[in-house]
Amino acid sequence: MSAVFVSGIGAVSPGGWGVAALRDTVRKGKPLPVKTVTRPGWPHPLRQLSVPPLSSRPAFMAHPRLRRSSPIAQYAVGAALEALGLDKERVNSGSLRLGVIFCAMAGCVTYSRRFYDEILKDPATASPMIFPETVFNAPASHLAALLGSTGINYTLVGDPGTFLQGLALGAHWLHRNTVDGCLVVAAEELDWLVAEAFHLFDRGTVVSDGAGAVYLTCVPNGQAEVELKSVTDPCLFANGKTRLVAAQRVRNALTHPNGSKSLLCDGVQGSPRQDRDEIAAWADWPGDRLSPKKSCGEALTAAAAWQCVSACDAIARGEYSTATISVLGPNQQAIAAQFIRSNPVEPRCL
Amino acid sequence: MITGVGIISALGRGWKPNAVGFREGRVAFRPVQLFDVSRQRVRVAAEVDLPADLPDSKLSRRSAVRLDRATRLLLLAAHEAWAQSGWTPSEDLPLVLGTTSGGMNLGQALYRQAISTAHSHKGQATRVMEYQPQLQALKLANAFGFSGPITIIANACASGANAIGHAFELLRHGHAERVLTGGYEALSHLLFAGFDSLQALSPTQCRPFDARRDGLGLGEGAAILCLETLECARRRDGHILGEIVGYGASTDAHHLTQPHPNGEAAFASMTAACASAGIRPDQVGYLNAHGTGTPLNDSAEAAAINRWAGSASRNLRVSSTKSSIGHLLGAAGAVEFVACLMALRGQWLPPTSTLETPDSTCNFPIVRRPADADFDYALTNSFGFGGANATLIMRRWS
Numbered sequence: 001m002s003a004v005f006v007s008g009i010g011a012v013s014p015g016g017w018g019v020a021a022l023r024d025t026v027r028k029g030k031p032l033p034v035k036t037v038t039r040p041g042w043p044h045p046l047r048q049l050s051v052p053p054l055s056s057r058p059a060f061m062a063h064p065r066l067r068r069s070s071p072i073a074q075y076a077v078g079a080a081l082e083a084l085g086l087d088k089e090r091v092n093s094g095s096l097r098l099g100v101i102f103c104a105m106a107g108c109v110t111y112s113r114r115f116y117d118e119i120l121k122d123p124a125t126a127s128p129m130i131f132p133e134t135v136f137n138a139p140a141s142h143l144a145a146l147l148g149s150t151g152i153n154y155t156l157v158g159d160p161g162t163f164l165q166g167l168a169l170g171a172h173w174l175h176r177n178t179v180d181g182c183l184v185v186a187a188e189e190l191d192w193l194v195a196e197a198f199h200l201f202d203r204g205t206v207v208s209d210g211a212g213a214v215y216l217t218c219v220p221n222g223q224a225e226v227e228l229k230s231v232t233d234p235c236l237f238a239n240g241k242t243r244l245v246a247a248q249r250v251r252n253a254l255t256h257p258n259g260s261k262s263l264l265c266d267g268v269q270g271s272p273r274q275d276r277d278e279i280a281a282w283a284d285w286p287g288d289r290l291s292p293k294k295s296c297g298e299a300l301t302a303a304a305a306w307q308c309v310s311a312c313d314a315i316a317r318g319e320y321s322t323a324t325i326s327v328l329g330p331n332q333q334a335i336a337a338q339f340i341r342s343n344p345v346e347p348r349c350l
Numbered sequence: 351m352i353t354g355v356g357i358i359s360a361l362g363r364g365w366k367p368n369a370v371g372f373r374e375g376r377v378a379f380r381p382v383q384l385f386d387v388s389r390q391r392v393r394v395a396a397e398v399d400l401p402a403d404l405p406d407s408k409l410s411r412r413s414a415v416r417l418d419r420a421t422r423l424l425l426l427a428a429h430e431a432w433a434q435s436g437w438t439p440s441e442d443l444p445l446v447l448g449t450t451s452g453g454m455n456l457g458q459a460l461y462r463q464a465i466s467t468a469h470s471h472k473g474q475a476t477r478v479m480e481y482q483p484q485l486q487a488l489k490l491a492n493a494f495g496f497s498g499p500i501t502i503i504a505n506a507c508a509s510g511a512n513a514i515g516h517a518f519e520l521l522r523h524g525h526a527e528r529v530l531t532g533g534y535e536a537l538s539h540l541l542f543a544g545f546d547s548l549q550a551l552s553p554t555q556c557r558p559f560d561a562r563r564d565g566l567g568l569g570e571g572a573a574i575l576c577l578e579t580l581e582c583a584r585r586r587d588g589h590i591l592g593e594i595v596g597y598g599a600s601t602d603a604h605h606l607t608q609p610h611p612n613g614e615a616a617f618a619s620m621t622a623a624c625a626s627a628g629i630r631p632d633q634v635g636y637l638n639a640h641g642t643g644t645p646l647n648d649s650a651e652a653a654a655i656n657r658w659a660g661s662a663s664r665n666l667r668v669s670s671t672k673s674s675i676g677h678l679l680g681a682a683g684a685v686e687f688v689a690c691l692m693a694l695r696g697q698w699l700p701p702t703s704t705l706e707t708p709d710s711t712c713n714f715p716i717v718r719r720p721a722d723a724d725f726d727y728a729l730t731n732s733f734g735f736g737g738a739n740a741t742l743i744m745r746r747w748s
Contacts, residue, residue: 041468065606100601105482107504116461116540123543124389131544132606132735135450136504141736145603150615153601153738154512157452157502158484165501176523196464197478200471233442234499238491332484332500 010082159329208297212305247281354435354576360396375703396569448509450680452483506734511683515597533684558641558670569676596627602737613654635725641670
């Protein structure tokens, strides 16, 4: 992979809106106070962490598309706008061809549940306002509408490793000159249905929601100087390969950068059952570690995005020269990526 | 190069019944049997008759029996494509699929049980897992014994076309030698009621490009393609069925569920696909329109085709096969791609047999009756909720 730069990052997390809030939360290294959610017909509360409301309504919420949108779209837009920064105006004016890759696993679950609930009560009166918001690509569509972007726009569905696949796809689009910049965004929203789904498999998991975004370009913005070095091929949990085997294969595919101060941003969340395979595969990691999910909970693709955002942030702040991201999903794949600090040079990928 | 094709729709299972049905313009709608539609405005859809058993595969019998409707459609189409291609499994075979709702029927069952018997979790873990599209893709990989990156594109009704386009680009840019790709969708109550709530379903009959059209009809099905580079196909002496030569994608930011009236993004998508293929609009001999039969889609698409084809639109033969099999949502782009391939190989044109009075905004001839034709390029459009637009162009292989 030739040079692709991270020209912006954005995050919305249980720590708050913005990368700084994510950084503060993750650096403290302590889990945020868990809240509970009740579900109909079940006396035992389910544990979760959710994005705190903003003290004032953000300007983007005034856009007609976002007034009635679900939290997942609002989180996605919040993270994307932070990552895009001033290039938003260039997209709007048509001088920058923007690609959008939106990633989700649970997706628009809140409105889907609401709509199906209405169907069960009486399909003849189910709301036409809700149905369009149930579609996986609704957040990506709202984002494109807000930005006035008419370029290529994919919504990818899969387990958390999908976000890293999205980074690789964005890099390909840049290499092919399909786009001038590519926003890779992941977002998830909480619902008792999601919390219960995790409860079925592991009661130690604290589900959460939010979004993360990485803005890729071929030209460094002169500040961050962070480069997407590589994304491994994903290793599927297929044909008898277990999570542990997949994690080890991905681990073995990456070399530790010699002599550099390196960070591992992993997906360990504090749940022994979920963490076991990832911890085993990366047991020999010699450098520092950062585990955003320990503080912010399990937010699926959004959590994978937080890992990348945290890594890029640490490099941009000069704390590390390289960072490795490990993502071991619950039911699809293991995958990893590396970011490095790079001296700005002339664009190399066109 | 396309070296394997599998298809299942309301016209039947496999190449032959679908080719015959598309060529005749057979209409495959019937009263919905899969769920209760007594409270819906519309009560017909193009349902698939699924066989009781799946073909033999590497899946265990227990696993195969538990598969949901969407995965069954996917595996049936994939089995035909895989067998036709003569492929063998490998560890580096990318799989690119398009779907809108994955295993929505399982998701619905999950929710119904969750609210009706909150204290019983029986079967819920399986439903949680298997309604997710990536698990359906993994089932496919396990069924044929291959592995490789899985990409699932959920771009609403353009998903299938985007998936094939993405697979084409993986090959064209040297990222893979072979790719298994396509789209699948099963009818579910949520989807049906959703389109009905929008009053997008036709209360009469799906009549794309008709002056009195009043909505779409929903269908279900799947189409899977084995794609490989020419070098790869020649090396293993694979039988080439056709060639993908162009792909374009764009986004319509006008409205979440309505296209721009002028079809700006559709125009951009077709223009990009032609540029990708290195051809002019007048070289396209048949255009399979998105043609849902809704007033807004068809007028916007007609405007886009008129503008894109220019003076060539007078001779551009257009039809929508949604009049036969309905709108297959995430599978539509893939199934309609296969309909084009069938037409291209057989040198015939699939008619929109339900058309009565062509919309006067169409500058192009709409194929209304079965006809033979001599053409080398076919183009298919797919447009989706959220403004996802995709166009694919294929070339006759000789």
